[in-house]
Amino acid sequence: MKKILLLSVLLSFCFTTATYAQKRDKKKKKNTSEVVATPPQKKDKDAIQEYKDVVTKEAVTDSGLFQVHRVKKTYLYEIPFSVLEKDMLWVSRIAQIPSGLGGGFFNAGSKTNEEVVHWQRYQDKILLKVKSYRNVADSTKAISNSVRVNNYEPILYAFDIKAFNVDSTAVVIDVTKLFSTDVKAISGLPAYLRKQYKVKKLDPSRSFINSVKSFPLNIEVKQDFTYDASEPPSSRNSESISLQMNQSMILLPEEPMQARIADPRVGFFTVSQYDYGSDALKADEKTYIRRWKLEPKDPEAYARGELVEPVKPIVYYLDPGTPEKLQKYIKQGIEDWQKPFETAGFKNAIIAKDAPTPEEDPEFSPEDIRYSVVRYVASTTRNAVGPSVSDPRSGEIIESDIIWYHNHLRSYRNRYLLETGAANPSARTLDTPDEEIGEMMRMVIAHEVGHALGFPHNMAASYAYDVESYRDGAFTQKNGIAASIMDYARYNYIAQPGDQNIRFVRQMGPYDHYAVNWGYRWLPNAKTPEDEVSTLNKWVIEKANDPIYRFGRQSNRFDPQSQTEGIGDDPIKASTYGVKNLKYVAANLPAWTSDQTNNYLDLEELYGELLGVYSRYVGHVVTNIGGVYENIKNPDQEGIVYTHVNKSSQQASMKWLQENLFQTQDWLADKAILQNIDHAGYFERIRSLQSRYLNGLLSFDRIGRLIDAETINQEYYSAYEMLSDVRKGLWSEASRGQNVDIYRRNLQKSYLERMSFLMTDEGPTRRRGRPGLESPFVYDTNTSDIKSLIRGELTTLRSRLRTAKNGNINTITKYHYQDIIARIDALLDPK
Known part of the structure; x- marks a missing residue:
């Protein structure tokens, strides 16, 4: 009976399941048919494929x-x-x-x-x-x-x-x-x-x-x-x-070139790393110079002191677009560095070549990183640069391009006329002889190649020579105008009319040989950068007391030894000669330009640049005031690093500025020039130039350095003395009962604007760079003597003017003094 019952249940279950399946099949039949008819799905496009399906025939x-x-x-x-x-x-x-x-x-x-x-x-x-x-x-x-x-x-x-x-x-x-x-x-x-x-x-x-x-x-x-x-x-x-x-x-090379540790006493561009694995109790900053990898083909001959070619010389190709008549000068500028490299033991270390033609090398491209090229740029920009690409692991320079902008030639022609025209008859023309233009270009290219070899500007190189040496033909022919091509010393503006056999254009100097030897001489026995340090330091010590081997940073704005565009070891004397020459040029400028061309375009251009040249001469003297000499040393050398300019030099500089800048410079306001180049703006040109350097004198960083000097030596030129001398010189008419001309009135108002700024501004708030290596520096102006000094000077000035306005002066001078008094009142007593 149980067997019959079990069989009935099983049959019932099978029937029910079959019936359900049939119903489901009927219900799904249409969908099933559709699935069967659908084409195969495509492969995932992001899936890894067969090589032949990607890199096809x-x-x-x-x-x-x-x-x-x-x-x-x-x-x-x-x-x-x-x-x-x-x-x-x-x-x-x-x-x-x-x-x-x-x-x-x-x-x-x-x-x-x-x-x-x-x-x-x-x-x-x-x-x-x-x-x-x-x-x-x-x-x-x-x-x-x-x-x-x-x-x-x-x-x-x-x-x-x-x-x-x-x-x-x-x-x-x-x-x-x-x-x-x-x-x-x-x-x-x-x-x-x-x-x-x-x-x-x-x-x-x-x-x-x-x-x-x-x-x-x-x-x-x-x-x-x-x-x-x-x-x-x-x-x-x-x-x-x-x-x-x-x-x-x-x-990049599997094994980086052995780096050479930088020394701030010798100028090189650098790469830096923080080494956290150092034994120093900090992340140890290590700085290496940037240089090309030069190794001698014959190490034994090199060790004997023979000149040896490098395994891989430095090669520069000329841009195919370089004008034909300039090509030889560019090549000369490149290969001028062969002599300094010979000092380092290498011959033919740097070579200039024409770029291959498309037939010779269809793959050649100036942008190809395998090639270093002097690029000639069709541009109205007036400049030239020498950038490079280097391996950050070691400082090895991989490639560089020198960039020469076409219109830069005009800059050099103009500067040649303005800075040397008084003593150099061949410069008194708009059609400078090709050979002289070529020589200038050669030296600019050499300067830019120097950058590409790893050298920054050395602004101390022009301070190495005595000012009077620039008037000596034999000296200038031998030594040029600076101890290094890397200085911004472009022309000899000191030589005077009648001086004979003068070299006016810069050239390679002894510092260039010294720096190349220091950075590039192969030291095979040194297995690590640290192994080289004692030898490199010895080379520096040997030259330390000779100014022709001194390196001066461009970035400091306080050192009279390291000034852009300056030459000679005495800025006052050099600028006196320069201004004297410039007055001669200004008087003859129409004759050398518009009288020849029958238009005023060149006259206008050169007059604008003449103001710039004059401005630079003034700036060189300004740096003496509050100036600090920087002579970078290691502790094992005698002497100190920073020395303030002595009091007598600063006082002489102030006297020079009062006579050659702040007194009205009538020679700069020549009617024969001004009335032929513009309808207006005559007095503003002079005021803006004067106020630029007035503001530079009356600056937080300069006054701060003068206050600092008092903490070192009470005999230095003090901030009070400087501010007093500026006031007395700028307002001398009030003391003498004289009328004030339009240029001086404008300058005096500029003075008041600047004093107002010093009185109310909080001063700089952030330091950039490393302590001791930048300007301006930061101090709390509110707790310093600055605002006290400014208030005292303005109070004294107001008192003088209250008396002076009642003197025997013309109406405009009286109005001017009344206006200044009212402005000082508003500043000192705003209520």
Whole structure:
């Protein structure tokens, strides 16, 4: 009975299930039919594919550091696993540029970005990461892990892995978007230019990859970009900015060049790192000089003192667009550095070459990071620069481009006429002889090559020679006008009419030989940078007391020894000669310009530049007041680093300024010039020039240095004495009962404006740079003597003017004094 009952239940269950399944099949029949009829799904487009499906038969391949494949409009990098994680230097440059972009200081060849990158695999992606060597530590030390996790590297771009090559030794990625979209870090348009030109976006329909070329150690990419911009620098109606960028990526040496530790007593551009693995009780900042890697082909001969060629010389190519008549001077300027390199033991260390023709080398490109080029830029900008690209791990210079702007020749012609015309008859013309223009250009190129070799400006080099030596023909022919080509000493403005056989143009000097030897001499027995220090220090000590080997930083604004555009060891005497010559030039300027050309354009241009030359001569004397000599030393040397200019020199400087700046300079207001170049603005030209240096004298940092000097020695020129001397000189008419001319009235009002500023302003609030190495410095102006001194000077002045306004003076002078008194009242007693 139980068996029959169990069988009935099972049959019932089977029937019910079958019936349900049939109903379900009927219900789903239509859907099932549709699924069967659907085509197979496509593969995930991001999935890793077969190599042959990515690098197809249509691919055009270029072999080098990476295999570069072009498949129609797609660009692929085939990156060997062996180069993943290796350091590469990425440099972005403008290859072609629209007129006016960046205000004239951007050009074809301008570098817009430089950083170390490396390629890294993460799961099914390849990451392009930016790498910094600012913070480092020995990888064998535990702290290196902390350096790593506290300096996480930014990802510039992430790529999906498209395929692996046939033997799985390389990975393929698509880089098309990296180079065809607006990746701001490499775009060439920084944020401030985007804002200035009101850039909206990159237009993809007018932007494309021009070329991608792979070489054994580098890859070069050219991109054409067009941006929509409301206010472009040129072609305004187009509302577009188009430029061509070049992206260079070069594999850095596996083993960095041995670095050379910098010494502030010898001028070099530098790279710095914070070494957290140092035994010092801090993150130890280590600074290395920037230099090319030069090693002798024959080390034994080099060790014997013979001149030896380097394994790899420094080669500069001339831009194919360089005017023919200038090419020889550019080559001479480059190879002028061969002699200093011979002092360091190398011959033919630096060579100038013509760029190869397309037939000789179709791959040659000035933007290719393998080549250093003197770029000749068709631009109205008046300048020349010598930037370089270096390995941040060691300071090794990899490549550099010298940039010469076409109109810079005009600057040198004008300065030649203005600064040497009194003593140099051949400069008294707008048609300067070609040989003389060529010599000037040669020296400018040599100066810029110096930058590209690692040398900054040495502003102390022109202070090495006695002022009277510049009037000695034999001395100037031998020594030029500065101890280094790296000074901003352009012309001999000291030589006077009648002086004979004078060299007026700068040239290489003894400091250049010394600095090249210090930075480039090969020291094979030194296995670490620290091993070199004792030898390098010895070389400095040997030259320490000779001014021709002194280095003076451009960045300090307080040292009379290190002044831009100055020559000679006495600014007062040098500027006296300079102003005397300039008066001669001013009197003859129409005869040398407009009388020859029958128009006033050159006269106007040169008169404007004449004011600039005069301004520089004045500035050199101003620096004496509150000046501090900086002679960089190590503790093992005798003497101190900072010494205030003595009192008598400062007083003499103040007297010179009163006579040659603040007294009305009628020779600068020559009617024969002014009434032929403009209808107005005559007195304002003079006032703005005078007030510039008046404001410089009456500045927080200068007065602060004078107050500081009192804490060192009570016999130094005090802030009170300086302020009193300024007041007495500027308001001398009030003491003598004389009328005040329009130039002096304007200057006196400028004085009151500046005193008001000092009385009410809080002064600078932040320090920039390192203590002792910058200006202005910071102190609390409210707790210092400044406001007390200013109040005292204004009170004294008001008292003098109250008496003077009642004297026998003309009406305008009376009104002027009444106005000044009212302004002082409002300032000292605002209620």
